[in-house]
Amino acid sequence: MNSGAWEEVGCAKLWNEWCRTTDTTHLSPAKSFCMFYHLKSNPSVVLCQCNCYVAEDQQYQWLEKVFGSCPKKNMQVMILTCRHVTDYKTSESTSSLHSPFLKALKTQNFKEPPCCPLLEQPNIVHDLPAAVLSYCQVWKIPAVLYLCYTDVMKLDLITVEAFRPILSSRSLKGLVKNIPQSTEILKKLMTTNEIQSNIYT
Amino acid sequence: MHKIGYFYTDCLVPMVGNNPYATAEENSTELCINAEVYSLPSKKLVALQLRSIFIKYKSKPFCEKLLSWVKSSNCAKVIVLSSSHSYHRNDLQLRSTPFRYLLTPIVPKSVQNRIQSLNWEEMEKSPCIPEIDDSEFCIRIPGGGITKTLYDEGCSKEIPVVVLLKFVSEGDNIPDALGLVEYLNEWLQIIKPCCDDPTASALQWKMPSSWRLLFGSGLPPALF
Numbered sequence: 001m002n003s004g005a006w007e008e009v010g011c012a013k014l015w016n017e018w019c020r021t022t023d024t025t026h027l028s029p030a031k032s033f034c035m036f037y038h039l040k041s042n043p044s045v046v047l048c049q050c051n052c053y054v055a056e057d058q059q060y061q062w063l064e065k066v067f068g069s070c071p072k073k074n075m076q077v078m079i080l081t082c083r084h085v086t087d088y089k090t091s092e093s094t095s096s097l098h099s100p101f102l103k104a105l106k107t108q109n110f111k112e113p114p115c116c117p118l119l120e121q122p123n124i125v126h127d128l129p130a131a132v133l134s135y136c137q138v139w140k141i142p143a144v145l146y147l148c149y150t151d152v153m154k155l156d157l158i159t160v161e162a163f164r165p166i167l168s169s170r171s172l173k174g175l176v177k178n179i180p181q182s183t184e185i186l187k188k189l190m191t192t193n194e195i196q197s198n199i200y201t
Numbered sequence: 202m203h204k205i206g207y208f209y210t211d212c213l214v215p216m217v218g219n220n221p222y223a224t225a226e227e228n229s230t231e232l233c234i235n236a237e238v239y240s241l242p243s244k245k246l247v248a249l250q251l252r253s254i255f256i257k258y259k260s261k262p263f264c265e266k267l268l269s270w271v272k273s274s275n276c277a278k279v280i281v282l283s284s285s286h287s288y289h290r291n292d293l294q295l296r297s298t299p300f301r302y303l304l305t306p307i308v309p310k311s312v313q314n315r316i317q318s319l320n321w322e323e324m325e326k327s328p329c330i331p332e333i334d335d336s337e338f339c340i341r342i343p344g345g346g347i348t349k350t351l352y353d354e355g356c357s358k359e360i361p362v363v364v365l366l367k368f369v370s371e372g373d374n375i376p377d378a379l380g381l382v383e384y385l386n387e388w389l390q391i392i393k394p395c396c397d398d399p400t401a402s403a404l405q406w407k408m409p410s411s412w413r414l415l416f417g418s419g420l421p422p423a424l425f
Contacts, residue, residue: 121221
């Protein structure tokens with residue numbers, strides 16, 4: 001976000017028990033909220049960086065606030081998220097899987113072929129990514145969710161690199177300057193957030 | 202049954218996944234969400250499938266929205282397939298069939314007569330406050346989620362509601378689900394039994410792919 005190509009256009013503030021602090025006045029916004037940026041060269045490209053956990057009873061309102069004011073015509077949504085590999089159900093043991101790996105889910109109106117295999121049943125997705133994808137499916141917005149299963153608890157470069165195939169997708173090809181530079185872009189987008197997972201479930 | 206729409210609501214925890222009812226390559230990539238509506242026009246049947254739990258304090262608003270949709274759609278009756286904790290059974294219930302039914306007063310006589318002809322057991326009333334000896338008796342469905350609310354709302358708003366439930370324990374509830382749908386089929390005859398053998402007809406029901414790996418992934422060989 002510091003590359004100068006993105007401009008901050010707004011943020012969604014919320015608080016729940018998962019937030020790290022109760023002091024919302026002195027906290028740097030990027031730490032605890034959902035920040036919205038648009039590309040200076042192409043303002044119709046909007047990026048949302050979610051740095052907080054949106055609780056299940058806040059997700060519907062979050063969607064109404066964010067999507068309510070957007071014109072839905074010609075909109076396309078791409079969601080990037082991570083999960084711990086132990087969440088992935090397969091008939092083999094999860095220790096035999098080569099993580100990180102990417103899986104996708106798409107709405108009916110998303111006609112592009114996804115950049116990786118689709119997420120097979122009985123695997124499902126919860127939380128804000130599921131809420132966004134459900135909204136897009138119901139309101140017939142083309143949307144794709146790319147889910148990276150990784151074996152680390154803190155986001156690292158190897159996990160972020162797993163998202164590389166999406167940079168050559170039709171939607172993003174026009175935005176990526178050139179492939180060698182893309183690692184730099186990915187590094188800059190990396191935050192020190194922990195991957196959302198509850199060790200008690 | 203074909204998917205005809207969604208019940209988009211803020212009352213259920215969001216979830217998405219690929220089509221668990223896929224029969225071919227084409228429909229296996231269909232996205233499914235937490236509350237979807239399916240229909241079978243030949244049997245005049247519409248099914249609402251709920252795939253996730255209620256958000257705190259939202260179960261009563263959900264029941265109200267659901268029943269108002271049922272009323273505005275002019276449904277002849279609502280059938281609720283549910284369950285109740287088997288450990289709450291009294292001695293008589295322990296010795297009888299695990300299936301029960303409940304009808305709201307407005308359910309048509311023809312349905313009441315049909316159900317009575319099947320020799321089904323009606324859900325018994327139990328003490329409202331079990332710890333108190335002279336407590337009043339009422340219908341209780343422990344572990345039934347919104348079932349009791351739907352039944353009560355059906356009674357007060359004069360909506361024909363038929364509850365079919367099974368007493369179940371925690372764990373692998375797949376056989377319970379098959380049992381419950383067989384119970385429903387005895388009445389509605391959605392699938393005609395192919396022969397008189399009850400075990401054979403259970404095999405006519407297809408299991409969705411979402412029921413696979415109920416207890417998690419395969420085990421690492423290093424464990425043994």
